[in-house]
Amino acid sequence: MDSMYDFSTLGWVRHVVFHPTEGFEDLRWKKQGSLKLSFVIVLMLFIAMVAQNRMVGYAYNTNTVKIFNVVPLVVQSVVYFATWVIGNWCICTLLDGEGTLKKICIYSAYALVPYIICTYIAVILSNFIILDESIWYYAFSYLGMGWSVVLMISAMKAVHQYTMPKTLVSILLTLIAMLLILFLAILLLSLFQQVYVFVYTIYTEILYRVRG
């Protein structure tokens, strides 16, 4: 029986993905999970989003834009993930959660794997199917999304050792925390911009004075 838990790093990902209820508990019990791999997964998430934007079959592509901008996609993948992790850590530290920042990062990333893989499958598939067969495309999209949501709940439950209601409440609070973080970040950004403009104005002013 013991041999069952001798997984490679990728083997552990497979294990948690296909065992939604106890996969993350096993991961925690065995003190497994790689931070590096979680970063790779987030990178893959970003690439999946770009692929969904640019490489999806033409008939399926509703994002036919004149100028492609990658910044919103970075925000939607990397920045959202980072705020999720930080927000969750902030909330759950207050709610007696047992997860550390590192663990939350790893577990959350692992939970995203089905979504990423299903997105890739859907993108590839969309290049071979017509709009009448769109059921397959959307089936894969929603399957990945639903599966990841289930895994995410399970991951949060395992990492903090919560009961189910508490997990759901903590997730809700995390979403609110994310909003707060993003709001503050934007506020900070615009503030710094003004400071920068102020300093720059003074700099030019002095420059003109010096030049006479």
Next chain:
Amino acid sequence: MNGLKAYAKKLICLSMAACTALTMMSVTAFAEEPYEPYSYDNWDDAIPSQAGYTVDRTVSGMEMELDRLSDPADPLFYSEDASDSLNGARDFDVFEDSETWIADTGNSRIIVLDSNFKVKARYYGVTGTSSVEGIEQSADGKTSMFNEPYGLKITISPTTGKKTLYVADYSNSRVVRAEVASDTELILEQEYTKPEESLYTSKTFNPSKVQVDFAENVYVVVKSVNTGSVQFKADGSFTGFYGANRVEVTAKVVAQKLWRKIASNEQIAGMSRNVPVEYANFDMDKEGFIYTVTEVKTDTDAVKKINPAGYNIWDNVSGDEYTFGDNTAAQYDMTTKKSHSTKLTDIAVDDNGIMNILDYETGRVFQYDRLANLICIFGTTSSTADQRGSFTTPNAVETFGDTVMVLEGSKTRNDITIFKKTVFGENLHKAFEYYDEGLYLEAAPYWEEIVKRDGGYTYAHIGLGKADLKNGNYYSAMERFKIAHSRRNYDKAFEYYRDEWLQDHFTIIAVIIGVLVVVWLVRKIVKFNQARTYRLKHKG
């Protein structure tokens, strides 16, 4: 922060470069128009295009020889001080592609031009006694004079078979139906005056435009009546209102509807009502459909095609599936460097169902095919110098054979501008004509000519794609639809292409699948055998 700024800088540089490139392109292509011809792309952005029409000539009062009206020796003589130019003309109509009838509003007269745009007839009033009080009569008391005729309609009466003129006699508060007796005389047949019925609530009756259908029902656009055009029977009796606009659903309207639910009756009485905007003008095509345009900026019912029952053929739930005039997002005028709001003031539908819609604000004529696809845009407002093809107060648009005419009626300038088709426009019309009938192959050569002149013309690529589809060139059809950003059509082409590909490669696909199945089976059998030998060995 620096990255963001650099990014913005790059974007600005890029867009400036693009703008320069675009401007240079269009300038070299067509320097003759006093404006830059443009069209709309898939994103509803204005993009430079080729001129579909170019100014053939302008005809002013002098070229019309209106001085004949003040020459005592001339049969058209009216009086010594008859004006030799038009004055604020509001409307005109073309009779059987040979005569142009102009409502010379400021001079209170009707002018008729022959096919060379020389004056042929003039009318200052109708012979017969008017039932309306206070109408100025001529010296001999037989003729009741016109007073600011705003609109007219010339047609052959289906009952009498005679040439019949309808005049919206604005300041006389009447619409006149008159038989054309001679070059100087009209005989009054019927007057249509303010309906004395409770349904008609407006205090005044100032008709500005008039139309007549095949059953001789008369439709009158009346100033400050927003319940549609006033409809009369041939005998002058009021039958009701026809084809009113709907109220545009804006946030304000929705909010007011909510307030009305909770407000008391006294409060409701104090609120302003949401009324639809009145339409400004209309025209009838040869099938008897009436097209209306609304001058006030609105997305709902800006242009309608209404059937005899009064329903909009282009009915759509949201009200903005069909768009006309300049797009709200792109009203920036490249010539005058100003933003505009669209004011559609007149519509002219020709025998092929091609619509010409005149925008009073920008002086542009928007031409649409019968399915409301934008064909081309031409004309502009005047810049400082008056140039041919530019207008300050364009009042009306008509089609005359192949040409499109715009009536300019300001204080300083009164003339008719005649636009003729360019080679590009010629090709556009041929292409759209075949395309709308579904004759994609016949349309293809014209589309190709169009693409040579304007590679960004969306419909050309769709048209060529459909021709490719019919020819069985599915892959090139896919490429075409990709250029045109038509996802639906692309999907259709792709479906055929995929079928064809699968049929062509059926053998190889079948072989690959077969090989895979065989390999899988062999592996299974080998494994099974291994397991059996293992078991046997351990048993033994």
